[in-house]
């Protein structure tokens with residue numbers, strides 16, 4: 411495959427992964443506040459949250475594999491699997507690897523939730539609050555397109571929408587539900 415195609419595929423899949431990941435986080439926050447309406451029952455939010463998360467993993471796999479096999483960057487598998495081992499953009503790529511491991515942990519504990527129990531699942535799921543900003547920092551720091559207006563726009567919409575959704579989610583947690591969270595995990 412031509413190195414140009416691989417390069418475009420990796421960048422494109424990186425951007426799609428970020429947008430999908432953002433949508434997954436927004437749906438997760440919507441599910442957490444138990445929002446629903448007459449035309450949008452809660453099970454739709456939960457179903458989309460899960461299926462979009464699986465789709466994100468598929469795009470992330472394309473992003474990573476195409477970045478690794480592209481002879482132009484010559485990353486090698488170590489760079490994709492061992493955080494901060496890449497001589498190429500060490501910090502920013504390392505953050506991408508960490509985000510990937512956190513996402514995999516969040517997905518595995520969700521898919522095998524009965525094995526981990528509600529408390530274990532929930533604790534790992536909270537790592538989303540670290541995983542998502544780390545993924546954003548990775549894309550912003552290493553992306554060739556970060557400086558372009560369209561990419562800045564995508565980053566701004568992703569960050570703005572998640573910040574608003576987090577504010578909405580935490581404004582709806584009453585002291586009683588805090589106590590329930592503490593008691594039940």
Ligand code: HEM
Pocket residue numbers: 420421422424425427428431470473474477478483485489490503506507508509510513545546548549550552553554555556561
């Ligand atoms: C949750 C995990 C990840 C997300 C959401 C993500 C997303 C992104 C985004 C949005 C970009 C910017 C693309 C652009 O500017 O066009 C990017 C760039 C990049 N990512 Fe990731 N990434 C993740 C993990 C990884 C991992 C594990 C690797 C390891 C191989 C990796 C390798 C790269 C490379 C090499 C670039 C630079 C591409 C370029 O030169 O523009 N990413 N990523």
